[in-house]
Amino acid sequence: MNSPRMHVTYLALGSNLGRRRRNILRAIRLIRRHVGPVAAISELIFSEPWGYQSEHGYVNAVARVGTMLSPQQLLSVTQEIERSMGRTEKSVGGVYHDRIIDIDILLYDDITVDTPELKIPHPLMMQRDFVTIPLRQVLENEKINVLFGR
Numbered sequence: 001m002n003s004p005r006m007h008v009t010y011l012a013l014g015s016n017l018g019r020r021r022r023n024i025l026r027a028i029r030l031i032r033r034h035v036g037p038v039a040a041i042s043e044l045i046f047s048e049p050w051g052y053q054s055e056h057g058y059v060n061a062v063a064r065v066g067t068m069l070s071p072q073q074l075l076s077v078t079q080e081i082e083r084s085m086g087r088t089e090k091s092v093g094g095v096y097h098d099r100i101i102d103i104d105i106l107l108y109d110d111i112t113v114d115t116p117e118l119k120i121p122h123p124l125m126m127q128r129d130f131v132t133i134p135l136r137q138v139l140e141n142e143k144i145n146v147l148f149g150r
Contacts, residue, residue, distance in 0.1 A: 006036070006066045009074060010106040010138065012122070012131045013061045016049065017100045020059035023085065027101050028063060030081045035074065036067035040141055042134030050128055052096040062106070062134035064142070071108050075118050078103040106135060 011031065015023035021044060032038050042062045049058065067074060086100045106122045113120040125131045 004068050006068060007109050009035075009065050009067055009108045010135060011063050011065055011078065012102075012104040012106050012125070012135070013063065014047075014058045014102040014104075014130065015100060016054065016056040016058040017098050023101050024059055024061050026085065027081060027103060028061075030084070031063065031065055031078075031103075034077050034081060035065055035069060038063050038065050040064040040138045042137040045130060045134055047130035049096070049098075050130065054098050056098050058130060060130040060134060062131065062138050064138050071105070071111070071113050071118060071120060074105060074108070078105065104131075106131065 013024050013027050015021075015027075017023075024044060028038055028041060040063065045060050047058045047060055049056070069077060082099075082101050082103055087102070089097055104122055104125075105118070105120055106125050108120050111120065122131075125135070
């Protein structure tokens with residue numbers, strides 16, 4: 001019988017409404033509670049809205065998270081966290097909106113998922129500096145930890 005195993009996932013977080021930094025930190029706490037242990041978090045970075053116009057700039061981060069959830073369960077839980085924090089509408093068909101919190105699944109182990117609801121790796125992540133910069137930061141810190149046995 002296979003025992004459940006911990007999966008490694010990378011999540012992108014963004015907020016451009018309300019107390020943006022606090023929103024990111026609250027989302028991290030909820031991820032710890034409902035998804036699994038947060039092994040690393042990038043620095044917070046600031047960015048302009050991507051794909052639409054808004055007067056509200058973003059605060060972004062990437063987190064490395066361990067989880068026992070399947071990719072589909074992870075999507076469901078992250079969307080529930082978004083709703084619990086006050087997000088009322090998802091971006092659909094390339095139409096983006098201001099949001100209290102956005103949580104995107106970037107990577108999950110080394111698998112590929114391609115369903116109408118979920119695509120892993122995230123198909124737009126390499127086009128977004130507000131994702132690649134913090135993701136690179138987390139990945140580089142992991143390499144340093146491995147080199148020095150941490």
